[in-house]
Amino acid sequence: MHILPDENLKKRPIGAALDYTWAALSADWKKSAIVAGAILLLFLFQIVPLVGMVAGILQSIIFYALAYSVVDNLTKSTNIESFKERIGNSTTKEMLFKFIAPASGFYLGFVIVSIIFIAATALLFWLTGGGTIITMLNQQMSGSDMTPQQATVFYTQILGMSTPTLLFFIVATTFFGYIWPLVYGYALLQRSFSDALNALFMLFSTRFWRAAFTMQYFKVVSLWMLILFGAMLLAGICAAFFILIPVAVLILLWLTYFSAIVAAETYNFSDDI
Numbered sequence: 001m002h003i004l005p006d007e008n009l010k011k012r013p014i015g016a017a018l019d020y021t022w023a024a025l026s027a028d029w030k031k032s033a034i035v036a037g038a039i040l041l042l043f044l045f046q047i048v049p050l051v052g053m054v055a056g057i058l059q060s061i062i063f064y065a066l067a068y069s070v071v072d073n074l075t076k077s078t079n080i081e082s083f084k085e086r087i088g089n090s091t092t093k094e095m096l097f098k099f100i101a102p103a104s105g106f107y108l109g110f111v112i113v114s115i116i117f118i119a120a121t122a123l124l125f126w127l128t129g130g131g132t133i134i135t136m137l138n139q140q141m142s143g144s145d146m147t148p149q150q151a152t153v154f155y156t157q158i159l160g161m162s163t164p165t166l167l168f169f170i171v172a173t174t175f176f177g178y179i180w181p182l183v184y185g186y187a188l189l190q191r192s193f194s195d196a197l198n199a200l201f202m203l204f205s206t207r208f209w210r211a212a213f214t215m216q217y218f219k220v221v222s223l224w225m226l227i228l229f230g231a232m233l234l235a236g237i238c239a240a241f242f243i244l245i246p247v248a249v250l251i252l253l254w255l256t257y258f259s260a261i262v263a264a265e266t267y268n269f270s271d272d273i
Helices: 014-025 031-046 051-075 082-088 091-096 102-142 148-189 191-203 206-212 214-240 242-268
Strands: none
Touching: 014 031, 014 051, 014 082, 014 214, 014 242, 031 051, 031 091, 031 242, 051 082, 051 091, 051 102, 051 242, 102 148, 102 191, 148 191, 148 206, 148 214, 148 242, 191 206, 206 214, 214 242
C-alpha cells in the first residue's frame, strides 16, 4: 500500500531511512534535547521502587508516541526538506503526547501478544514433559552428587525433553521478529487506541506473512536487524556507565525514529495487503 510520497523511501529504503532519521533529530536540536531529557528522566525514575514500574511503562509509551509522530510527518512529506520543516514546526508537546492514545493501545497490544507467546511456550513445555523436568531437577538439587557419567545421562535427558520447547521458542521468535516491521508499519498508521491495539494481532495474519516473504522485504529487514543489533549493543555498553546514560538515550531515540521509518517503508511497498 503506497503511503509515502517520497519515492526515495522505496528506491533506497535503508539509505533514505538513515537520511530521514538524521533529519528528524537535526530539524531542531533544542527540541530533540528536550525529548531526550524527558526520556532520560523517566529512565532515572526506574531506579526508584514502585515508581520505577510506572516510569518504565510510560517511557515505552513515549517512545511509541514519538514513532507515531515521525511516521505521521513522513506520510505528509514529499521530500526530506518538507519533512524537516514539518518536524521543526511541531511542538515538543505534540511530539510527546499527540499520539499517546494509539501509542498506549499499541503498548497494550504488545503486552497481550507477549503474554500469549509466553503462555503458549509454557503450555508446550508442560505438554512435552515440563513437569517431569522440574521434578528431576528438584530431586537432583536435594539428592547426592552424581558421577560424571550419571550427570551426562541426566542432562542429556533434560535437553532431549526440553528440545521441542526450545525449538518452538527460537522459530517463533525469529519468525515474528521478521514479520514485526511490517506489522509495526501498519500499526503506526492507526489513530485510535483500539485500532492500534488490534493492529498487533496482524502478527497472526497470513496476509502479512505472504507480504513479508519477498526479496525486497527480506533485504530491508535483514539490514535493519543488523543495524538494530549494533545500535542496541552500543546503547547497552553506554548504559553500563552512568556518565554515558545520556548517550544511550540518544541512541535509543535515534533507533526509535529509524525503526519507525523502516517499518513504514516495508508497509509502503507491500501492495498485496
